[in-house]
Amino acid sequence: MKFSYIADRRTKVKTFLKSHDVSKALLAKVKFMGGNIWVNGVEQNAIYLLEVGDLVTIEIPDEEAFENLEPIKHDLTIVYEDDNFLIINKPHGIASIPSVLHSNTMANFVKNYYLEQDYPNKQVHIVTRLDKDTSGLMLFAKHGYAHARLDKQLQQKLIEKRYYALVSGQGVLPDQGEIIAPIARPADSIITRCVHPSCKYAHTSFQVIERFGDVALVDIRLHTGRTHQIRVHFSHIGFPLLGDDLYGGRMDLGIERQALHCHFLKFTDPFTKKENSQTIHLTDDFDSVIIDLQKNL
Numbered sequence: 001m002k003f004s005y006i007a008d009r010r011t012k013v014k015t016f017l018k019s020h021d022v023s024k025a026l027l028a029k030v031k032f033m034g035g036n037i038w039v040n041g042v043e044q045n046a047i048y049l050l051e052v053g054d055l056v057t058i059e060i061p062d063e064e065a066f067e068n069l070e071p072i073k074h075d076l077t078i079v080y081e082d083d084n085f086l087i088i089n090k091p092h093g094i095a096s097i098p099s100v101l102h103s104n105t106m107a108n109f110v111k112n113y114y115l116e117q118d119y120p121n122k123q124v125h126i127v128t129r130l131d132k133d134t135s136g137l138m139l140f141a142k143h144g145y146a147h148a149r150l151d152k153q154l155q156q157k158l159i160e161k162r163y164y165a166l167v168s169g170q171g172v173l174p175d176q177g178e179i180i181a182p183i184a185r186p187a188d189s190i191i192t193r194c195v196h197p198s199c200k201y202a203h204t205s206f207q208v209i210e211r212f213g214d215v216a217l218v219d220i221r222l223h224t225g226r227t228h229q230i231r232v233h234f235s236h237i238g239f240p241l242l243g244d245d246l247y248g249g250r251m252d253l254g255i256e257r258q259a260l261h262c263h264f265l266k267f268t269d270p271f272t273k274k275e276n277s278q279t280i281h282l283t284d285d286f287d288s289v290i291i292d293l294q295k296n297l
Contacts, residue, residue, distance in 0.1 A: 001062075001083070001120070001143060003271070007054040013037060014046035016056060021149045021270070026060070034061040060145055065122035071112035072104055079137060079278050084146040084271060086110070089280050092135040092257050096126060110140060127154070128161060128265070131228070133243075135283050136163070136262025149270035154225070162264035163220040163230060164209075164282060166289060168250050169239035173216050176207040179233040183226040192246060193228045195236045202226045204233045212293035215242065215253070231258055242289065255289050 005020055014027060027046055029035060037044055038057040050056065065071075077089040088106065095102035107124045114122045125147035127139040139159075141147035153159050167173065184199030186192060203223035210217045216239070220230055228247075234240055235247035242250050244258035266277040282290075 001145075002057055002059045003145070004055060004057040007050040007052055007056055010049070010051055012046070013039065013044060013048045013050060013056060016050055017046075017058060021152055022058065022145070023148060026145060026148070029061055030058060035059045060143065062120040063123040063143055065111060065115065066124070069098070069111050069124065070103070070108055071115050072108040073112050073116075074104070074109040076109060076113055079280060080276070084142055085150075085269070085276070086140040086142055087265065087278050088138050088140065090130055090135055090138045090262075092133050092283065092285070095132040096129040096138065102132065106138060114142075127151070128159065128262075130262060131258070131260075133257035134163075134260045134262065137161075137265040137278055137280055138262075139265060139267070146270075150267065153267055153270070157223060158268065160264070160266040161222050161262055163222070164261045164263050164286070165218050165220055165230060165234065166215055166242040166253075166255070166259035166286070167218055167234050167239040168215045168242060168253075169237075170214075171238065173208060173218075173237075173239050177205070179204040179206070179237060181233060181236055183229060183232055185227075193226070193232045195232060200224075200226060202229050202233065204230060210290075212290070212297060215293055217290065230260060253289055254292060255285050257285075259286065259289070261286060 007016055030037065036059040039048060039054050079089050080087040090106055095105045097107045098105050110124050121143040125141040125144060127141050127147060127150045130136060130138055141150055180203050181195045182197060182199045183193050183202045184196035186194050201224060205221040206218045208216050209219050222229060231241055231244055231247045240247045240249040242253050242259040243255040245251055261283055264279050269276050
């Protein structure tokens, strides 16, 4: 793939490209694995001195597929796709990446899709991962350079994700609020997480959308990305998610997985500088529970 930029200062090619998130490792791939650099149409190396207004073009080598990731055919609900990014509506019950417990995962399905489409870049780059039983929008980068550029946005907390959740508890959940509570992994478990004052900062915002007696539909924004953050935070304040038996959620209202759905995703496309904002409707199991709750009001 080729990407072009106009030099805005007098500097070396490698320094200028670094400002566009081209790392030393990526430059090494360009040098040794079939890429190239041109300045005003003439092949140059990374230490060539640019003048203001020079056109710099970098060609990045194609990425071969990881051999240890099995391609598996599966229908995908594609919400958005261009040359650099892919956004998919992930069903609940499917893990994001393979593990000892999971082999039919979104990564396997996306690899198969890339192979079927015969894309030049066949490596799967997951930017925003979802838990197995969380549904909704997942963001993929279609090559390593795009992944690196979005990783920078993740680190700067510039990618916005919002979730719908159904929660229930004792007392009254405020109409809106902030949950700021550090999250840790307890010593006796490799799966669960808990709030502990000595561990990693975690911040969740929420707003109640609708109430159904002691159950509330909440719109949640993550400001950090800790494992199980939403589930842990709402359990911590006494309002665990419906269907989340791991963290004390109710299991008697017709949903058997944590009632959590990523419905909104927004980021700035680093190549076009335009905002990319996507939304997706609730899943059938969410809708079914809400309809039953409305009937009982």
